[in-house]
Structures are given as structure tokens and as C-alpha cells.
Amino acid sequence: MSKIEPTAVAAALAGAVPAGSEILIQGWVRTRRDSKAGLSFLHVHDGSSFDPIQVVATNALPNYESEIQKIPSHAAVECRGTLVESQGKGQKFEIQASDVQVVGWVEDPDTYPISPKRHSFEYLREVAHLRPRTNTIGAMTRVRNCLAQAIHRFFHENGFYWIHTPIITASDAEGAGQMFRVSTLDMANLPRTEDGAIDYGKDFFGREAHLTVSGQLNVECYCLALSKVYTFGPTFRAENSNTPRHLAEFWMVEPEIAFADLSKDADLAEAMLKYCFKAVLDERPDDMAFFAQRIEPTAISRLEALVGATFARMTYTEAIDALQKSGRGFEFAPHWGVDIQTEHERYLSEEYVKRPVIVMDYPKDIKAFYMRMNDDGKTVAAMDVLAPGIGEIIGGSQREERLDMLDKRVAEMGLDGHDYWWYRDLRRYGTVPHAGFGLGFERLVLYATGLTNIRDVIPFPRTPKSAEF
């Protein structure tokens, strides 16, 4: 047997290899159908594309009866043969096998958890180690990768630098939510100070440390030197959130731009989202066709519409006004000064404008200390991008670059200015208006695929009471 390099299924199906070529395919069998005419059809999958390739094996092969006719779903195989135009319907090319070797058998096909039938997502989460073998998770994985690559490409093409902000932070000043503690102390025998408190001075970092809830404060340091920067990495929130759009561990993209106001920030958010969705439409038509057929009928059309449309923009005050005039019987009546509820977000994006909407200039009392005070003294330059079906996909703001105003806000919110000494330094030395936002990467994948539970768009979801895999 001549030694040849393996060909990806995607390449073989796309005609990247000329018909008549001898090729080697390595992958897993999705389905096998036998014909008494003395041949079997193996659909072989290797993850390189949504579609499997059909391998035609005949009883002329020495192991036809002993092995090939017994190949179960998800056995690992190496198939050598000739790439030919298919005689059957449903595929352009197939492989006339000259050799089929089973590399790995399936121990017990009867209890193998992934049978070739429809499974509930709920069930698949219980077998997260095997679910990448399904159509849906496979397609999601390729789209997720496509989006991640598109994000880096978008920023790279626009002169941004990727900044690796720390995962472990000793700053307890991020204030974006409950944090996971990082400690090497013996929990059964904690060191105490004289007044009985836990002595974190004895801990690994000599002080309390946590997993990051946001790279924003750190990335601002690099923004005020390198102008256009972004983070893209894991983020941790210890909130007891049990919803289809929250994870305890998720990936966040946080660009930060210098010499920019909130309007430029919104422009950046809109351009980035469009770039990403266009990449998915261009690069993953096979997977998107599957999502449109089986998951969400508008999966493709809504992305096409979004790429071509201008996002709606309105102020928080206008949004409240629209909600009040909607005549809807909301569970919580919208009124100025209170945050926009999920039901309100849905109305705005799904019914009022029927596309993503950027809501800007929120009341200062419901937003973080670092957001820039507007001239009205009542609102801050914050924005949320609301996507139909998902809700908040991006949250951002122009940052308060004026030291006196920042100090005033820190004091107002009962925070300790000493905790922010290095953040304050940015305002002391060459301060400049700047802005940025946080994009929940999994929420982006949700929107792109039409899936509805965030636990199905990350390989191994971490949620309260759940970290099995």
C-alpha cells in the first residue's frame, strides 16, 4: 500500500482534489447502510465540514464481511480509495474504497450515548464529552471558531493590539460582580490576625486575590499608550445566575479606544458585529444552512439583514418614552431612573425597531463609577447593544477621564479611592477621552447560530452546581 497524506473531507467534497485521485480519509462513521448487492455505504465525518463523505465499500474487500458490515456508528476508520463522481443522489463526490481499516471500534453500540437520532440539548449537556460528535455541536464549534478568528482579524485589520490582561487579579475594585477567590491557604486551618480576621497577608499573593470579572481597568492602561487595544479571554462571575444567557466562566472581548467618545464606541461595536456576522455567512454556509433548517428558520436571513442594516440608536430617555407609549402591560412599568428590564429590552429590539438597537446615556445611579458624566449631570455616557432574542450582547461606555470627576464618583458610590491608585494615575498623566465595551462572546455565538441556551455554545459550560467535565 503506497503511503499517502490524508485528505480532509471538506477538501474532497469541495473538489479540491481532482476526481480519479487516490486519497486517504481519516474520520468517524456516522451511518452505515448495507446493500445485499454486495456493497456498503459509509458516511465518514472528520469535522472539517458539516457534510460527511460517502465511502462505497464492496464485498471485493477482504474484510468486507468480517469487519465492514459490522461497523457501528462512530467507529474510527481510515479509508483509502478513488475519489469519483457519485452515482447516487445527495452528494457530488464519493470514494470507491480499495481499503477500509477500523482504527477504533465502539465498545458497546447498544449503550453508546450518542445514537443517530435527535437528542435534546438538555441530555447532550450530560454527555458533554461526547456531544461534539453531533451535527449541532459540530456546526456550533466551527461557527464559534469562525467568529473568534473574525474578531482577531477585524481588530488586526483596524490597527488594534491584543492585550493579555491578567486572569488572576488582586484588585478588588473591578466591581462588576461576585468574584471567585484564588487562594492557597489551608481552608481547614486559616491563619488569623490578632482581631480574628482571616490573614490574607499569609496567602500566596500577600493579599486577597480573585479571578477576573473584566479586563477593562487593566486594558485602559494599554489604551492610554497604544491607542487601540482589546482583550479576548476568559472571564469569571460567581453570581448564582440560572438563565440561558449566563455562565460562570465565559469569554469576553473588550476593545478600548483612545481619543474617542461614546458615539465612536457605538460605531466600533456596530462595525465589529457586522464584520463578524459577514464572516460567518461567507465562511460557514454549510453550518448556517443546517441552523436555518433545523434550529432557527431565520438564522441566515437575519444575519444578512443585520449586515446590511444600520443599527437603531436611541437614548435611555427616548427608550423609556417609547416603552411608556407602547401601551404594553409590562410586569414592571418602565420609568426614568430604573434600569431597563429584560421584558423591556425584548420589546425594544424585537418589536419596536426589529433589529439590534444601541441604547445610550443611562442615569448615573444605575451605572458603574468609571462611566463618564454627561453635561446634564444626571446621565453617564454608557451604552448597551440589545439584540433580538438575546438581550444585552454588548455593554460599554465612555470612561471618566477627568480626575476630579472620577474621584467624586468613587466617593459618591462609597468606594475607597486608594484601591484605584493606579487607575487614577492614568488620569494624572496625559489623560484623554477614551471609550470601550464588553462583548459576551458566547452571546455572539448564540445570535449567530440561532441556538437559545448559552450552555450549548461553549464546549464545557460552567454554571452553578455544574462543572462535571
Added chain:
RNA sequence: UGGACGGUAGCUCAAUGGCAGAGCAACGGACUGUUAAUCCGUCGGUUGGAGGUUCGAGUCCUCCCCGUCCAGCCA
């Protein structure tokens, strides 16, 4: 964390307080250049866990565990 709903065969689900079933999968056979193939047959159960009521509990009661959805927190 609060509220609602749920947990029965490998999977998806039935079963008035009275013999635990079907479809799919798997396995065996028939048929077929097949495509979620089709037809026949076989196998398949500690009904989430622990108590309780009852002649009798998958079903009713109590507690616990787990899951999903809605809400809050947010990305």
C-alpha cells in the same frame, strides 16, 4: 437566589391509586446505489434518592438531590 414546571428502557415520551407501555436506537433477518431508507422480529426497567399514607404507590404526602424555564445580577 425567588417563582413555575419536570425527573419512568440507551434516547424521546405514555400509563384513573390496581399486570410498567410505545416510538426511535441497538441486535437478528428481509429488501434496496443507499441518503433520517423501508418491512418483520428480538433484547431492553432499583419509575432521581430517603421516609410516610394505603390491602396496593410511577401516581398521594414530607424532606433531599438534579434539571429546564421565567425573574434578578450582567456579557
